[in-house]
Amino acid sequence: MNHTSHLSRRQFLKTSLAGAAGAAMLPTIVPSSVLGADAPSNRIQIGQIGCGRIAHDMDMPGILKHDMARIIAVCDLDSKRAQHAKEYVEGTYAKKAGSDKAVAVKTYGDYRELLKDGQIDAIAVSTPEHWHAELVIAGALAGKDIYVQKPLSMTLAEGRAVSDIVRAQKRAFQIGSQQRSSAQFRIACEQVRNGRLGKLHTIKIGLPVDPSGGDEREMPVPPNLNYEMWLGCTPKAPYNEDRVHPQNSITDRPGWLRIESYCLGMITGWGSHHVDIAHWGMGAELTGPIEIEGKAEFPKTGLWNVHGPYHIEAKYANGVTMIIDDKFTNGVRFEGADGWIFVSRGGAKATASDPASAYGKALDASDPKILNSTIGPNEIHLHNSNDHHLDWLTSIRTRQPAVTTPEEAHRSTSACILGWIAMKLGRNLHWDPVKEAFIGEDEANSMLSRSQRAPYGINRLLKKA
Secondary structure, eight states: OOOTTSOOHHHHHHHHHHTTTTTTTSOOOOOHHHHSTTSGGGOEEEEEEOOSHHIIIIIHHHHHTOTTEEEEEEEOSBHHHHHHHHHHHHHHHHHHHTOOSOOOOEEESSHHHHHTOTTOOEEEEOSOGGGHHHHHHHHHHTTOEEEEOSOSOSSHHHHHHHHHHHHHTTOOEEESOGGGGSHHHHHHHHHHHTTTTSSEEEEEEEOOOOOOBOOOOOOOOOTTBOHHHHHTTSOOOOOOTTTSOOSSOSSSOOGGGGOTTTOOOHHHHTHHHHHHHHHHHHTOTTOOOSEEEEEEOOOSSSSBOSOOSEEEEEEOTTSOEEEEETTSOBEEEEEETTEEEEEOOTTOOSSTTSOOOOBOOSEEESSHHHHTOOOOTTSOOOOOOSOHHHHHHHHHHHOOOOSSOHHHHHHHHHHHHHHHHHHHHTSOEEEETTTTEESSOHHHHGGGSOOOOTTOSSHHHHHHO
């Protein structure tokens, strides 16, 4: 950073060390206004990777509002989006400083170059889903702390590698399962965990569906887009705007969310949110189902091929059955011997272009007394975070876990992936959550990973690790 009001850590240290010899005989007392938690020398320097819809609507605003951090670089394979992000970040900081003077933010077209930037402490990953695992692993191996949008991975093999490497590298981590930082979800899960429903037996999850369609005609690749790299480890495919993202809008919903090469559909897109809450509420954050079956409709024509209407049932070793169905109200309903609790976003959307869905109340129960029950000092108290990005930044500072750990993120994502496999095969499957393998199912086990197009994907990174 070159702005005189906001010195970078490197500049601050350089200036301090340059004057150290001449100040050797002076007292070493420095004002707290200089060396406070949010002092220029102590701000968390962040590189934003992926500058599209979710970065613009959620991740960059979530970081920009906190003075303990500073976005100093942005990266996108679409140079128009990178430039837009640069101007947005610079403009936001200029307004906060009460000055029209520009604050220089670096731009990158290749994440590997951004990771070489020694000034960057942490990265926020807001890319299409087929890039998540590679970017998180690369970031961890480069010594960066990591925020990544959900879902964690496209395959179970990727998710396992991400969790193992992030933990081995001791990186501060947060995934975009922001429902854990919304009070109603924590309250619901605490009441369930502390037995206010009696013996829990069923969890019902409602998720939306995506439309089929999409223009399949090949188009010229825009000069501002590095399309070959955008495809990453996925197979070669002809460029089409409906395959990637709109060229004239940052906030419209991109087409890649509806194509299985880059996203598995709503089962992971929304499912990773609600299954995460289901796991949190029943205390299954570090395991998975033991049996799962599913069915779904998949488009026969068109570019967009993720699942349509679906029904999934998963059984857990604790005796709970989790049912996921597009006909349920969007949210999570915990059912026990003594009543039920329903929790949802209450109509709140992550971004303006999220698909419409039937929402119930933000928090409801069979008996209002359940929701008003006080959690005693010796009962289970879940991690209390009221700001998801701040929770991550605090984790970077304290080196204590954020509200969602890498293993919890992997387990919620992997349960969704198992549901996708069950929908694809249309039959009952038995799962070993310890070995993370299907029992007696070669075909299902072959779907736990995917081939990766070189030079992209996690395989080359795993060799380094």
